[in-house]
Amino acid sequence: MNGARDILNYLQPETTVVAIDEVQFFDQAVIGLCEELADDGKRVICAGLDMDFRGVPFGPMPALMARAEEVHKLHAICVICADEASRTQRLINGQPAAFDDPVVLVGAAEVYEARCRECHAVFAARNGVSHE
Numbered sequence: 713m714n715g716a717r718d719i720l721n722y723l724q725p726e727t728t729v730v731a732i733d734e735v736q737f738f739d740q741a742v743i744g745l746c747e748e749l750a751d752d753g754k755r756v757i758c759a760g761l762d763m764d765f766r767g768v769p770f771g772p773m774p775a776l777m778a779r780a781e782e783v784h785k786l787h788a789i790c791v792i793c794a795d796e797a798s799r800t801q802r803l804i805n806g807q808p809a810a811f812d813d814p815v816v817l818v819g820a821a822e823v824y825e826a827r828c829r830e831c832h833a834v835f836a837a838r839n840g841v842s843h844e
């Protein structure tokens with residue numbers, strides 16, 4: 713699959729429900745596609761992470777959530793304190809990742825774990841930039 717519009721190749725004329733998982737990884741074109749499908753009378757269900765490991769809204773998620781008739785925020789359990797986890801902690805070699813660490817780090821031991829706001833940590837950007 714190359715892009716959001718490739719989803720159309722998987723639809724049958726009788727398709728009534730379209731479910732997209734990991735929708736945070738799609739580009740912004742998925743927003744218009746979901747609107748088209750919903751306007752066409754299909755039920756569109758998207759699942760994805762609302763924030764990336766930095767706590768920044770993830771890709772098309774804010775726009776999808778704003779346009780959705782219903783939004784359900786589900787929570788994992790924080791691996792540190794067992795409270796409700798709303799964030800993803802990225803650990804590189806056992807330490808919290810920096811804001812601007814590259815998405816792919818060859819050779820590094822990388823782990824993602826569920827954490828609550830209090831237990832979530834992001835090191836300041838190594839290049840001094842801490843906001844998008």
Ligand SMILES: [Zn+2]
Nearest residue numbers: 790793828831
């Ligand atoms: Zn916690």
